[in-house]
Amino acid sequence: MRGVVFDGSQVRVVDDLVVREPGPGEVRVAVAAAGLCHSDLSVVDGTIPFPVPVVLGHEGAGVVEAVGAGVTHVEPGDHVALSTLANCGACADCDRGRPTMCRRAIGRPGKPFTRGSASVHQFAANSAFAERTVVKAVQAVRIPEDVPLRSAALIGCGVLTGVGAVLNRARVDRGDSVVVIGTGGIGLNVLQGARLAGALRIVAVDANPAKEEAARLFGATDFLTSARGVRDLLPTGADHVFECVGRVELIRQAIDLLDRHGQAILLGVPPATAEASFVVSSLYLDKSVLGCRYGSARPQRDIALYAELYRQGRLLLDELVTAVYPVEDFAKARADAEAGRVARAVLTF
């Protein structure tokens, strides 16, 4: 079957990939569509270290093909969106509603794929850039069949991360002020999460002026090409500033833009050993810096919620899918994403 494989130096679309049968508690999914998130590109440029060879992709949706022993919540033919959390469901963190903190869901890459005699790693417990993948049952979330799979594909990372960061981690309240630095696939979903939460002033900042139209469509009340202009709009600072690029100088800017009691939420992923600095006294007035993994999501609940909000017209998904590419055109999708020509590039199989 076809898939996108990174071997440590090059990314190739191959057609000799094999995925194993689902074992007990696993599900095999025929992937229909998958979004290209910046984190996939960060594996390729070394920002996110990951063992190779690896099948990329971690934001997809498709149709269940086969289920292993003991899987009862989905059956062949069901439409599912895939999460990246292979959480155990049985530990104290899972039990208290924090599956993103499950120790079994971090840093344990599996190898369900082979090419010839060589085994190939699975990225983010997911590898949606393959015609078929095998995931843990908990990662396959049933969605209604009237949600187009191309749109549903984007729930599994961009929406869970962006909207989840607003609702689950920052807990933005009605009337709050929000600044979003970086309005790619993640930042656009922070914008629409802030709108859902009832934020009053929602300022989008992106160095690329071409992002303004999408940012306003997703909920921005203002758009700037540099964070330096934010104080003109919010003289006392913002209640919440989301960094959605992954650059340490923007993390510093986010902290400097906080109002009293404000919080900076870090979604972007800089290189693994990057350090950021700030003036300690600038945090005295009850300010916080929050990390946020995967929107602090609870995928079985949140994916179903976002699919329903989409059906009600309250959450935008179709508008994120600015361009669709057959998987063979991965290089073009990558170039368009890197040049900022798309909200999300979506691969189809």
Ligand SMILES: NC(=O)c1ccc[n+]([C@@H]2O[C@H](COP(=O)([O-])OP(=O)(O)OC[C@H]3O[C@@H](n4cnc5c(N)ncnc54)[C@H](O)[C@@H]3O)[C@@H](O)[C@H]2O)c1
């Ligand atoms: N925390 C998580 O769980 C999680 C999940 C998914 C992605 N991420 C990370 O989030 C970040 C964003 O991902 P994405 O898919 O939205 O990326 P993207 O490439 O789609 O968007 C990045 C945006 O940042 C803008 N930008 C670049 N430099 C800028 C600057 N100096 N000032 C303002 N804007 C600037 C770009 O124009 C672009 O619009 C990445 O670092 C990714 O790895 C984190």
Ligand SMILES: [Zn+2]
């Ligand atoms: Zn992602």
Ligand SMILES: [Zn+2]
């Ligand atoms: Zn667990």
